[in-house]
Amino acid sequence: MKNLFSQENQIVTIVIISVLLLLLMSVALLLFFFFSRKRIIEKELEKTALALKHQKDMIYATIVTQEMERKRIAQDLHDDISSKLNVILLNSNFLIDGELSAEEYTKVNKNIIKVSKKALSSARQIAHDLLPAILEEFGLFSAIEELIDDYNTSKKVTIVSEIEYPKSYLGKTEELHVFRIIQELINNSIKHGKATNIELDFIFKNNNLVLSYDDNGMGFFENEDSLKKGLGMKNIESRVELLNGKFTIKSEINKGVKALLII
Amino acid sequence: MMNTKILIYIGYLFLLINVILYFISRRNKAMAYKVLYSYLLYTSVIQAYSHVLATQSINNIFLSHYYFVGQFFILSVFFFKTLKNRLIKPTVYLLILMVSASLFVQYFINPSIYFKFNLFEILITSIPIIIYSFIFLVQRISNPEKKFNYFISGLFIYVLCSTLLFVAGNISSEIKKVIWRANNILYILFQVLIFIEWYRNFRKKRLINLN
Numbered sequence: 510m511k512n513l514f515s516q517e518n519q520i521v522t523i524v525i526i527s528v529l530l531l532l533l534m535s536v537a538l539l540l541f542f543f544f545s546r547k548r549i550i551e552k553e554l555e556k557t558a559l560a561l562k563h564q565k566d567m568i569y570a571t572i573v574t575q576e577m578e579r580k581r582i583a584q585d586l587h588d589d590i591s592s593k594l595n596v597i598l599l600n601s602n603f604l605i606d607g608e609l610s611a612e613e614y615t616k617v618n619k620n621i622i623k624v625s626k627k628a629l630s631s632a633r634q635i636a637h638d639l640l641p642a643i644l645e646e647f648g649l650f651s652a653i654e655e656l657i658d659d660y661n662t663s664k665k666v667t668i669v670s671e672i673e674y675p676k677s678y679l680g681k682t683e684e685l686h687v688f689r690i691i692q693e694l695i696n697n698s699i700k701h702g703k704a705t706n707i708e709l710d711f712i713f714k715n716n717n718l719v720l721s722y723d724d725n726g727m728g729f730f731e732n733e734d735s736l737k738k739g740l741g742m743k744n745i746e747s748r749v750e751l752l753n754g755k756f757t758i759k760s761e762i763n764k765g766v767k768a769l770l771i772i
Numbered sequence: 773m774m775n776t777k778i779l780i781y782i783g784y785l786f787l788l789i790n791v792i793l794y795f796i797s798r799r800n801k802a803m804a805y806k807v808l809y810s811y812l813l814y815t816s817v818i819q820a821y822s823h824v825l826a827t828q829s830i831n832n833i834f835l836s837h838y839y840f841v842g843q844f845f846i847l848s849v850f851f852f853k854t855l856k857n858r859l860i861k862p863t864v865y866l867l868i869l870m871v872s873a874s875l876f877v878q879y880f881i882n883p884s885i886y887f888k889f890n891l892f893e894i895l896i897t898s899i900p901i902i903i904y905s906f907i908f909l910v911q912r913i914s915n916p917e918k919k920f921n922y923f924i925s926g927l928f929i930y931v932l933c934s935t936l937l938f939v940a941g942n943i944s945s946e947i948k949k950v951i952w953r954a955n956n957i958l959y960i961l962f963q964v965l966i967f968i969e970w971y972r973n974f975r976k977k978r979l980i981n982l983n
Contacts, residue, residue, distance in 0.1 A: 524947065531936055535928060535929045539925050539929070546912065
C-alpha cells in the first residue's frame with residue numbers, strides 16, 4: 510500500500526514538474542518570438558527610412574537641376590535673343606526717325622537682316638540644345654549620331670561610337686531619357702573630366718540594350734567636387750530607374766570614367 | 773476544498789468579464805474577432821451548463837466532448853481566417869475532415885465512451901491547435917500587426933500545458949485534484965491574457981478596416 514502511494518506520489522511529482530517545464534519552455538519560446546520580432550521590425554523601419562531619404566534626395570536633385578536649367582535658359586534668352594532684338598528695334602527706329610541717306614538706309618536694312626538671322630539661329634540653337642527636334646522626328650539613333658557629329662565638329666572632344674539601335678525599340682519618353690543620360694555623361698567628361706576622347710557603344714546584347722561609355726579624362730572619386738556632379742549623377746539615376754535599367758559607373762583618378770547602362 | 777472552489781469561480785469570473793467586454797466592442801470588427809468572441813461565448817455556455825450539472829451532482833463529463841470538439845472547430849475557423857499561406861486552407865479542411873471522421877468512427881464503434889474522458893479525442897483536437905498557434909506566432913515574427921498576439925500566445929501556452937494535464941489526469945484520484953487545480957490556474961492566466969488582448973487591441977473603436 511505504502512509502495513503504491515509513494516509510486517503515485519512520484520508520478521504526481523513527475524507530472525507537475527513536466528508541466529512546469531513545458532510552461533517554462535513555451536514562455537521562453539514566446540519571449541524569443543517577440544524579441545526577434547522587435548528586432549526584425551526595427552530593421553525594416555530603418556530600411557524604409559533609408560529608401561525614403563534616397564527618394565527625397567533624388568527629388569531635391571531634380572528640382573535643383575530644373576532651376577539651374579531655367580536660369581541658363583533665361584540667361585541664353587537674354588544674352589542671345591533679347592540683346593539682338595534690341596539692336597533690331599533700335600535700327601528699325603533709326604530707319605523711321607533717322608533721316609538717313611539712301612546709302613545709310615540700305616546699310617541699316619542689311620544690319621537688321623543680319624542681326625535677325627543671328628537671332629533666329631540663336632533661337633534655333635537654344636531650342637535645339639534644349640530638345641533636339643531630330644529625336645522627336647527621326648528617333649534615338651539619328652539623334653545620338655547628330656549629337657556625336659556636333660561634338661566631333663566642335664573639336665572639343667573626339668567621340669568614337671558604335672551604335673546599333675533598332676528603330677523605335679523604346680518609347681519616346683524612354684528614348685529621351687537615354688538621350689539625356691548620354692548628354693549628361695558627355696557634359697561631365699568635358700567639363701569636369703577634361704576628356705578629349707570618348708568611346709560610346711550602344712548595342713543590343715542578350716536581349717538587352719547595352720550602353721557602354723568610356724572616356725580618357727581625369728576621372729573622379731566619390732567625395733570630390735561640386736554639387737553639379739552629384740546632381741548630374743542623381744538625375745542619371747532617376748532616369749535609369751524610370752527606364753527600369755541598371756547603371757554602373759567606375760572611375761579612377763587620371764584613368765577616366767567608365768559607365769555601363771543596361772536596359 | 774474551498775481553495776479549489778475559489779480558483780474555479782475566479783476562472784468563471786474572468787471568462788464572464790471577457791465575454792462581456794468582447795460583446796461590448798463587437799462593432800466594426802473583422803471576422804476573426806467575431807470568431808474569437810463566439811469561442812468565448814461557446815466556452816462560457818459549456819462552463820455554465822457543466823456547473824449547473826455539477827451542483828445537481830449529475831455526471832457532466834460528456835460535456836468535455838463538446839468542449840474539445842467545439843474548441844477545435846471554432847479555432848480552426850479562426851486560424852483559417854488569420855493564417856496567411858496558401859497551404860493553410862486545404863490543411864484546415866483536411867484536418868477538420870480527418871478529426872471528424874476519426875471521432876465519428878470511434879463513437880460509432882464504442883458509444884459508451886460518451887460518458888467518460890476520451891484521451892484520443894483530447895489529443896487530436898488539441899494538437900492541431902498547438903500547431904496552428906505556433907505557425908501563427910512564426911508568421912507574426914516579421915509582421916508588425918499586433919492583433920491577436922496575446923490571445924494566441926495564451927492559447928499556445930494553455931492548450932500545450934492543459935493537454936498534458938488532461939492526459940495525465942486519469943491516473944488516480946489524488947492526482948486529479950492537483951491536475952484540476954493546475955488547470956484552473958492556467959485557465960485563469962489564459963483568460964487574463966485574453967483580457968489584455970482586449971484591453972490593448974480592441975478597446976477603442978477601429979476607424980479603418982484593415983483585416
